[in-house]
Amino acid sequence: MTETKTPMLSIRNLHATVDGKEVLRGIDLDVGRGEVHAIMGPNGSGKSTLSYVLAGREGYEVTAGEILFEGRNLLEMDPEERAAAGIFLGFQYPVELPGVNNMTFLREAINAVRRARGEAEMDAVTFMKKVKAAAKQVGLKDTLLKRNVNVGFSGGEKKRNEILQMAMLEPKLAILDETDSGLDIDALRVIAEGVNALRSPERSFILITHYQRLLEYIVPDRVHVLAQGRILRSGDKALALELEEKGYGWLLGEEAVA
Amino acid sequence: MTQAHQAQREWLQALLQGAPAAAGPEWLARMHAAARERLEQLPPIDRKQEAWRYTGIDTLLAERFVPPPHREADLAPEERAPLEGLETWRLVFVDGRFQPHLSALEGLPEGVIVGDLRSRETHRDNLLATSVAQASGHHAHLFTALNEALADEGAFIQVPAGTRLERPIEIVHRVTDASAPWLITPRNLVLLGERAEATLIERFSGRPGTRYFHDGLTDLVLGRAARLVHYRIQDESREAWHLSSLRLDQAAESRYEGCTFAFGARWSRTEQNTVFEARGAECHLAGVYLVGEGQLCDFHLDVRHEVPECRSSERYKGVLFGKGRAVFDGRILVAKDAQRTDAHLSNNNLMLVRDAEVDTKPQLEIYADDVQCSHGTSVGQLDPQQVFYLRSRGLPEVEARRLLCLGFASDLLEAVHDEALRHHVESRIRQTLVLEGG
Ligand SMILES: Nc1ncnc2c1ncn2[C@@H]1O[C@H](COP(=O)(O)OP(=O)(O)O)[C@@H](O)[C@H]1O
Ligand SMILES: [Mg+2]
Numbered sequence: 001m002t003e004t005k006t007p008m009l010s011i012r013n014l015h016a017t018v019d020g021k022e023v024l025r026g027i028d029l030d031v032g033r034g035e036v037h038a039i040m041g042p043n044g045s046g047k048s049t050l051s052y053v054l055a056g057r058e059g060y061e062v063t064a065g066e067i068l069f070e071g072r073n074l075l076e077m078d079p080e081e082r083a084a085a086g087i088f089l090g091f092q093y094p095v096e097l098p099g100v101n102n103m104t105f106l107r108e109a110i111n112a113v114r115r116a117r118g119e120a121e122m123d124a125v126t127f128m129k130k131v132k133a134a135a136k137q138v139g140l141k142d143t144l145l146k147r148n149v150n151v152g153f154s155g156g157e158k159k160r161n162e163i164l165q166m167a168m169l170e171p172k173l174a175i176l177d178e179t180d181s182g183l184d185i186d187a188l189r190v191i192a193e194g195v196n197a198l199r200s201p202e203r204s205f206i207l208i209t210h211y212q213r214l215l216e217y218i219v220p221d222r223v224h225v226l227a228q229g230r231i232l233r234s235g236d237k238a239l240a241l242e243l244e245e246k247g248y249g250w251l252l253g254e255e256a257v258a
Numbered sequence: 259m260t261q262a263h264q265a266q267r268e269w270l271q272a273l274l275q276g277a278p279a280a281a282g283p284e285w286l287a288r289m290h291a292a293a294r295e296r297l298e299q300l301p302p303i304d305r306k307q308e309a310w311r312y313t314g315i316d317t318l319l320a321e322r323f324v325p326p327p328h329r330e331a332d333l334a335p336e337e338r339a340p341l342e343g344l345e346t347w348r349l350v351f352v353d354g355r356f357q358p359h360l361s362a363l364e365g366l367p368e369g370v371i372v373g374d375l376r377s378r379e380t381h382r383d384n385l386l387a388t389s390v391a392q393a394s395g396h397h398a399h400l401f402t403a404l405n406e407a408l409a410d411e412g413a414f415i416q417v418p419a420g421t422r423l424e425r426p427i428e429i430v431h432r433v434t435d436a437s438a439p440w441l442i443t444p445r446n447l448v449l450l451g452e453r454a455e456a457t458l459i460e461r462f463s464g465r466p467g468t469r470y471f472h473d474g475l476t477d478l479v480l481g482r483a484a485r486l487v488h489y490r491i492q493d494e495s496r497e498a499w500h501l502s503s504l505r506l507d508q509a510a511e512s513r514y515e516g517c518t519f520a521f522g523a524r525w526s527r528t529e530q531n532t533v534f535e536a537r538g539a540e541c542h543l544a545g546v547y548l549v550g551e552g553q554l555c556d557f558h559l560d561v562r563h564e565v566p567e568c569r570s571s572e573r574y575k576g577v578l579f580g581k582g583r584a585v586f587d588g589r590i591l592v593a594k595d596a597q598r599t600d601a602h603l604s605n606n607n608l609m610l611v612r613d614a615e616v617d618t619k620p621q622l623e624i625y626a627d628d629v630q631c632s633h634g635t636s637v638g639q640l641d642p643q644q645v646f647y648l649r650s651r652g653l654p655e656v657e658a659r660r661l662l663c664l665g666f667a668s669d670l671l672e673a674v675h676d677e678a679l680r681h682h683v684e685s686r687i688r689q690t691l692v693l694e695g696g
Pocket of ligand 1: 044
């Protein structure tokens with residue numbers, strides 16, 4: 001295998017438990033550089049669990065398997081090391097931080113990542129310019145930049161704020177966990193534009209979604225169906241349409257038979 | 259007499275005998291004599307007393323304190339430097355003694371007096387003598403009486419009616435000499451005339467390794483519609499004991515707004531009392547305290563509404579980041595006649611370690627029926643979800659926890675009007691919070 005063909009992210013036989021319950025039961029997934037992968041699947045199938053395991057959340061215990069990110073063993077890294085390495089998780093339920101100013105938070109995050117990479121901190125002027133531009137792009141009101149992180153934000157504003165953070169942090173791999181849920185079509189379009197603007201041959205995405213809808217705006221390279229802790233099927237964007245039509249039942253049936 | 263009481267008496271006698279009679283005005287001698295008499299009559303401090311239930315004084319009694327000599331002292335350049343961006347009129351005390359050459363008092367407006375208790379100017383008109391006499395005696399206990407038995411220095415501030423000070427007045431206490439355990443007893447008096455407005459900043463600190471007992475007593479007298487904003491930064495040496503006893507006397511429509519930031523000292527206690535006896539007055543007390551390994555930090559507050567239409571609040575927040583103890587005893591009493599009172603009382607604590615201790619006792623006693631009152635208290639931990647969210651954005655765990663602690667106290671920090679001071683306090687919080695992972 002040549003260097004260029006090594007996937008950015010490589011998950012092998014991943015098993016993980018939460019509260020003693022096995023939620024991920026043998027996941028295999030390769031995400032190449034510059035690729036967009038969609039993961040779909042019924043509620044409770046383990047999609048968020050997979051995203052948390054990738055981001056390194058405590059309490060999500062990996063019992064078997066491995067994850068390599070750019071050749072590094074991800075499971076040995078702290079969440080902040082993963083962020084510095086270029087992993088970003090857009091939360092399904094963004095967390096409110098009372099008393100923590102959104103702008104301060106962004107600035108601390110950017111500079112923490114830069115410090116970890118041995119880079120100089122971003123100066124105040126550049127930072128302000130970037131924030132304003134990013135906020136405009138994701139359609140987040142300036143006033144929300146001055147508020148506390150996610151406190152009193154509507155569902156849509158929280159999701160926009162996640163995309164804003166992604167735009168500021170410029171990750172190599174962004175995992176967006178149901179960023180499209182609960183959004184109206186306009187918000188969805190804005191978010192999709194935000195993602196598309198960041199698409200590059202160097203940047204990969206994992207989009208976790210319930211709806212085919214998002215994939216009309218962000219065309220994925222691969223689509224995977226995750227159910228009962230396993231990837232039951234992978235395909236191209238046509239699979240998403242098939243799921244939209246037929247639901248997940250037929251796949252679960254196959255699993256039951258198999 | 260129990261053994262503990264005997265020990266207290268002996269401790270006191272040793273201190274009083276060791277103290278040379280101060281040369282000074284006659285009123286000062288009278289204050290000393292009256293206080294010595296009071297010391298004879300006051301009951302000893304006892305854990306059985308509600309006010310001392312959680313705050314032991316054994317470490318204090320085990321120390322043989324001595325009053326510091328009157329002498330000119332110097333400060334290192336970095337100790338002498340004012341807070342960045344903060345222009346003030348400044349009174350500087352080193353090792354408990356006033357240092358005119360380090361103070362900055364030029365350009366005070368006409369009629370404003372900022373000086374030391376002993377300086378001739380301050381007891382012109384015998385004003386000081388009568389004020390001290392009036393203020394003495396309430397809420398007395400062993401340590402406040404000890405202050406008055408020995409005090410021969412302190413800050414004296416008087417702002418005449420209608421004068422609004424453009425710059426804050428700052429009282430800086432710095433201890434540099436580690437050669438003996440000093441007993442520092444400043445007796446401060448702040449008088450604001452009708453409609454006078456001022457900001458007062460008190461800063462207390464000591465070099466590492468200095469051991470002393472700062473036993474301060476302050477009277478704040480606000481004339482009709484006067485306004486005082488009062489910040490206090492207790493950043494004492496970690497081997498020091500610090501007591502500040504503050505008494506407010508508020509005329510109608512006066513407004514007092516005070517915030518204490520407590521970082522240092524092995525043992526510290528802040529007492530603050532006010533009684534509303536004239537309508538339309540306001541008293542807002544706030545504080546942020548950080549408690550680490552081996553520290554005890556105590557707040558005792560007492561606000562009494564005796565007349566209608568006054569407003570008060572007590573809002574205190576603490577972060578316990580080491581095996582230490584915080585004590586909060588905050589009372590607001592609304593008497594039967596104090597209708598249309600507005601009173602709010604809260605104490606919130608963030609426990610970052612398991613073996614820290616908080617004794618919180620908010621007391622809102624209401625005997626009137628037409629009032630707006632609320633109270634709340636909490637003892638909680640950092641939310642692991644919030645910590646993870648920050649870490650997933652690249653903040654190291656310690657930074658994440660620090661940011662959340664600052665967030666916890668942010669409402670009180672934002673209430674600091676002066677930006678330079680706010681920055682100073684925030685950076686001291688960052689430095690002080692030594693957070694281990696997990
Ligand atoms: N923190 C948790 N504690 C207990 N059970 C959990 C926790 N997180 C997830 N689970 C369980 O793991 C399974 C997968 O959940 P999740 O990953 O959130 O699914 P999805 O995102 O696909 O809807 C569910 O059965 C859920 O109940
Ligand atoms: Mg989910």
